[in-house]
Amino acid sequence: MSAASGASAAVLRRDRATGWLGGVAAGIARRFGVDVSLVRLAFVVATAAGGVGVAAYALGWLVIPAGDSGHGRMRIRTARAAVEVALGTGLLLLAVLLTFRALGLWFSDALVWPLVLMASGGALIWRQSMDGTAERPPRARRAPGGGIPRAPVPAATAGDSPPGAAAPTRAEVAVPDGRRAAVAISRTGLGIALVVAAGFVFLQATGALDAARDVLLALIAAVVVLAVIFAPWIVRLVRSLTQERAERIRSQERAEMAAHLHDSVLQTLAMVQRRADDPSEVAALARRQERELRAWLADRPAPGQSAHLAGALEAAAAEVEESHGVPIEVVVVGDRELDSRHEAIVAAAREAMTNAAKFGGRSPVDVYAESSGARTQVFVRDRGPGFDTGAVPPDRRGVRESIVGRMERHGGRGRVTTSPGAGTEVELVLEERS
Amino acid sequence: MSVPAEPRVLIVDDHQLFRAGVRAELEPLLEIAGEAGGVEDALDAIERESPDVVLLDVHMPDGGGVEVIRRAATLTESPPCFLALSVSDAAEDVIAIIRAGARGYVTKSISGDELADAARRVHEGDAVFSPRLAGFVLDAFAGPAPQPESELDALTGREREVLQHIARGYMYKEIALRLDISPKTVEAHVSSVLRKLQLSSRHELSRWAAERGLDL
Numbered sequence A: 001m002s003a004a005s006g007a008s009a010a011v012l013r014r015d016r017a018t019g020w021l022g023g024v025a026a027g028i029a030r031r032f033g034v035d036v037s038l039v040r041l042a043f044v045v046a047t048a049a050g051g052v053g054v055a056a057y058a059l060g061w062l063v064i065p066a067g068d069s070g071h072g073r074m075r076i077r078t079a080r081a082a083v084e085v086a087l088g089t090g091l092l093l094l095a096v097l098l099t100f101r102a103l104g105l106w107f108s109d110a111l112v113w114p115l116v117l118m119a120s121g122g123a124l125i126w127r128q129s130m131d132g133t134a135e136r137p138p139r140a141r142r143a144p145g146g147g148i149p150r151a152p153v154p155a156a157t158a159g160d161s162p163p164g165a166a167a168p169t170r171a172e173v174a175v176p177d178g179r180r181a182a183v184a185i186s187r188t189g190l191g192i193a194l195v196v197a198a199g200f201v202f203l204q205a206t207g208a209l210d211a212a213r214d215v216l217l218a219l220i221a222a223v224v225v226l227a228v229i230f231a232p233w234i235v236r237l238v239r240s241l242t243q244e245r246a247e248r249i250r251s252q253e254r255a256e257m258a259a260h261l262h263d264s265v266l267q268t269l270a271m272v273q274r275r276a277d278d279p280s281e282v283a284a285l286a287r288r289q290e291r292e293l294r295a296w297l298a299d300r301p302a303p304g305q306s307a308h309l310a311g312a313l314e315a316a317a318a319e320v321e322e323s324h325g326v327p328i329e330v331v332v333v334g335d336r337e338l339d340s341r342h343e344a345i346v347a348a349a350r351e352a353m354t355n356a357a358k359f360g361g362r363s364p365v366d367v368y369a370e371s372s373g374a375r376t377q378v379f380v381r382d383r384g385p386g387f388d389t390g391a392v393p394p395d396r397r398g399v400r401e402s403i404v405g406r407m408e409r410h411g412g413r414g415r416v417t418t419s420p421g422a423g424t425e426v427e428l429v430l431e432e433r434s
Numbered sequence B: 001m002s003v004p005a006e007p008r009v010l011i012v013d014d015h016q017l018f019r020a021g022v023r024a025e026l027e028p029l030l031e032i033a034g035e036a037g038g039v040e041d042a043l044d045a046i047e048r049e050s051p052d053v054v055l056l057d058v059h060m061p062d063g064g065g066v067e068v069i070r071r072a073a074t075l076t077e078s079p080p081c082f083l084a085l086s087v088s089d090a091a092e093d094v095i096a097i098i099r100a101g102a103r104g105y106v107t108k109s110i111s112g113d114e115l116a117d118a119a120r121r122v123h124e125g126d127a128v129f130s131p132r133l134a135g136f137v138l139d140a141f142a143g144p145a146p147q148p149e150s151e152l153d154a155l156t157g158r159e160r161e162v163l164q165h166i167a168r169g170y171m172y173k174e175i176a177l178r179l180d181i182s183p184k185t186v187e188a189h190v191s192s193v194l195r196k197l198q199l200s201s202r203h204e205l206s207r208w209a210a211e212r213g214l215d216l
Helices: A003-010 A024-032 A036-048 A052-063 A079-103 A109-140 A155-160 A168-172 A177-206 A208-274 A279-297 A309-324 A340-359 A394-409 B016-026 B039-049 B064-075 B091-100 B112-123 B131-140 B157-167 B172-179 B183-199 B203-210
Strands: A328-333 A365-371 A375-382 A413-418 A424-431 B008-012 B031-036 B053-057 B081-086 B104-107
Touching (some): A024 A036, A024 A052, A036 A052, A079 A109, A309 A328, A309 A340, A328 B131, A340 A394, A365 B157, A394 A424, B008 B016, B039 B053, B039 B064, B053 B064, B091 B104, B091 B203, B104 B112, B131 B203
Parallel strands (some): A328 A365, B008 B053
Antiparallel strands (some): A365 A375
């Protein structure tokens, strides 16, 4: 079975390509694998029998989404439009039914009205369950934003929103995920209410309800009595469950935080105490811990795991800082994913940082990277003694060549700006290849 | 323009140890008007001592530095200049306090000399940008302006250049030399950026400020 036919058969969709009117009959035929003529015949027969067929067809047209050309141009896009269409269809339906009733093409009030109610409610429930299976994935997708991770929602807020508050047609509108669930519930709820109402109307009209009324009244009375008696306990139970859940989330978070602090900060503090006689070592330890804690607080990926320019530069800076004990400040404007060329610019920047840390007179090193669509630039600067480019010692020239040469091999540029007393700055540029 | 006298500085931080450290470093360089360990204390001290510059911690109980700036504006006719001093380098913290009215932002790892210099510059009406703050500003102003007709929503080419140099670790004097303009012009550019930072309606800035409960 091909994917396309699988998808179209599993889900109830109007088939406007083969249909005559709105494709309702064709859609149903395809969904249940029966001949379309049979479905149409059923509609015609139902129409002759009191107009139910017309009602059912109109409802189907309204609530079954079109299957062809993506998700249908006919789909209702705003809450207001949806309400208007639903209202219009309802009124039209009523008019048609009343006409049939006046013409005498009618069974009895006891049968038709409950059937109409039942059909409406059933259609709503069906439509919702269709949505649930077929349309959830695209709706559940969220734009990956650089936001703060949301705290878990306590159970109390989820239960607070009244299910009947949102109009059932709202599900068509682009609403946030949280409300979508409420809308789905309210739509299903409305459907169930309609079906139950249909049952009641039928029973009432046929007189069967009279017999059931006594039993029902007794039942309701019992329920009310029990509810009044047990309400405080129930409320307390619900509240304590909510509280317990919130407490559990909190204690989990606390445990996680404690574990992290234990592995990192406490370890470092222990090391600091042991190395208290070596100031540069202590400073390096503190600095490394600070960097790690910042990354953790900002929810950044751990160094070494990043496939992005900013993360890779931070990781390189952390390594150089650790091995040379010189503070390196990294500022990145705009980020991008790493490809092999940008890995080269990171490697060259790391050489430059090592250089600055070694020869920069232990002054702080500033790293600034800017990445726009067309170009990536990295500056590495120290405030050390600088040097005369004419009198570069051979060993240092080699390092410089490895920076500039590396950039040139990858189609970029590298430049070293320095003079005695003014520090040294290495500039690395990579233009996007068109 | 006459050179103003050395500024009197109030140190506001909820960590007593840190206040003592800053005080020890600044005492030989500037006049210390006092210390405060919380929002209420700080407002009392501002009213009582009327300091020129307040070194302000961002994170404190009861609203932090933002709250101090907000309430100081209603407290006195001429509120002091605020220089934010924080361990945090999160964009929300930096932008929120600048938009509340601070004239500069430096991190707590700054040396005593640099901190004294920053306090003097703020006192003289300049803005003080750390490399990281410059980076945030360049990031926030990177996309196209939402309202192109508003000059507040975009940086000029020169302002961008100055900010890039700050982010690369250059001092104002060095920037002036490199761009072949006077140090005063560099300061004017930075002040202009500060104004845009405080008044622009750019989405990133409003969002960062809103994440710290600051609606502007």
